[in-house]
Amino acid sequence: MRSWQVQEAKARMSELVKCAQHEPQDITSHGKSVAVILSREAFDRLSRQQESLLDFMRRSPLHEADDVVLERDRSLTREVGF
Template sequence: MHTWQMQEAKARMSELVKLAQAQPQQITSHGKPVAVVLSRESFDRLSQAQGSLVDFMRRSPLFGADDVVFERDSSLTRELVF
């Protein structure tokens, strides 16, 4: 992944976008990574919906099992001093 300083990214935006079509481009500000520019195709692939929470729960190996027991922690709670 190529890294661009914010100032350079602003000055060469069209080149940055063209390169992002091939691979993600990282942008830094004050030496710290702050953003990544990637192709629309990559974005769509990464952000596509994976289904609802209900669908996820139905795919669980425990779906439909009535004998599942979740044990609670039996340790004492700690005392708080105010």
């Protein structure tokens, strides 16, 4: 990832945008990363609505199964030495 100072990014915005189409671009201010410029495609992929845990569980083949038995492991905890 290429790093740009804020002043350089402002002065060379067209080049920055072209570079962001290929890989994310880091923007720094006073030596610290403050922003990342990325392509629209990458942004859409990262911000796409994710499926909820409830929806994921409802798609499970065990969703409406009545014969599923879940038992807790009752064994003693193990000793850990420090």
